[in-house]
Amino acid sequence: MTLFDNIGGVEWLDWHLHPDVVLLCVTLLGAYFYALNVLRPRLSDAGRVKHSQIVLYLCGVLVIFIATGTPIHDLSEQYLLSVHMVQHLLLTLVAPPLLIAGVPSWLWRAMLGGRHVLPVTRIVLHPLVTFGVFNFLIVVTHLPFVVDYALREHWFHFFVHAALVGAALMMWWPVVGGIEGAPRLTYPYQMAYLFVQSLLPAVIASFITFSQSPVYEFYAQAPRIWGISAVEDQQLAGGIMKLTGTLILWSFIGVAFFKWYAKEEAESKGPAWSEVEEELRELGLSGRQ
Numbered sequence: 001m002t003l004f005d006n007i008g009g010v011e012w013l014d015w016h017l018h019p020d021v022v023l024l025c026v027t028l029l030g031a032y033f034y035a036l037n038v039l040r041p042r043l044s045d046a047g048r049v050k051h052s053q054i055v056l057y058l059c060g061v062l063v064i065f066i067a068t069g070t071p072i073h074d075l076s077e078q079y080l081l082s083v084h085m086v087q088h089l090l091l092t093l094v095a096p097p098l099l100i101a102g103v104p105s106w107l108w109r110a111m112l113g114g115r116h117v118l119p120v121t122r123i124v125l126h127p128l129v130t131f132g133v134f135n136f137l138i139v140v141t142h143l144p145f146v147v148d149y150a151l152r153e154h155w156f157h158f159f160v161h162a163a164l165v166g167a168a169l170m171m172w173w174p175v176v177g178g179i180e181g182a183p184r185l186t187y188p189y190q191m192a193y194l195f196v197q198s199l200l201p202a203v204i205a206s207f208i209t210f211s212q213s214p215v216y217e218f219y220a221q222a223p224r225i226w227g228i229s230a231v232e233d234q235q236l237a238g239g240i241m242k243l244t245g246t247l248i249l250w251s252f253i254g255v256a257f258f259k260w261y262a263k264e265e266a267e268s269k270g271p272a273w274s275e276v277e278e279e280l281r282e283l284g285l286s287g288r289q
Helices: 019-042 051-069 073-077 081-102 104-112 118-124 127-140 144-152 156-175 187-197 198-207 217-221 230-269 271-285
Strands: none
Touching: 019 051, 019 104, 051 073, 051 081, 073 081, 081 156, 081 230, 118 127, 127 156, 127 187, 127 198, 144 156, 144 217, 144 271, 156 187, 187 198, 198 230, 217 230
């Protein structure tokens, strides 16, 4: 017990590990390192694994644990809509791009690029499909009766989180992923895709922020902590959803813009001599070996 455990009359830091979350994270880590150490030698086209990819994947799993296995989970499911919104942002806008970027392209090809799987992959991961599925779930999972039911039924809440993470992985694929047959969007299209993606959550956030009464019955009846009323908590949640979500998406837009600019600059100058020399060496036309 610490000094901060009883803030607002609620022992919210008296938390315990959630076995389902621990099992999920261990499974994600176990499957990843099994693929790198056992499956990789068996795949003829498997390339090397960058240390940065391993770090990104580990960070993605860590974000999932932080969102669902720490006091964030208990605060969001029992007291504060604003913390619930932080949890959803971590699960949809932070963890998924880290996980996708952390998986090597050869492993994505092995999972999604098979002869019988690739036609389905092309449909499921088409930008219009990923955009539609993700935003449909964002709208549905923020409907008052869905939120209230999910917070009262643990199994349904787990299903909602799993669906959101799955849809978020789809949504981020055209920006972060990409394999032959299901490539990522070009930089200009990435910027347009993410710009449009930033609009709908802002609309939902505005609806929550400017409501003069509690939208969700569960949080209206939840114990109040930190002196935050239900309406103030709701306004804070809307601000977090709009500002933080937009900041994350626009950060990726900025990265896409600068990568696009650098690519255009490089192409306008022509290939560097080192690239030409490498091509000649591969053709056997260079005296240097």
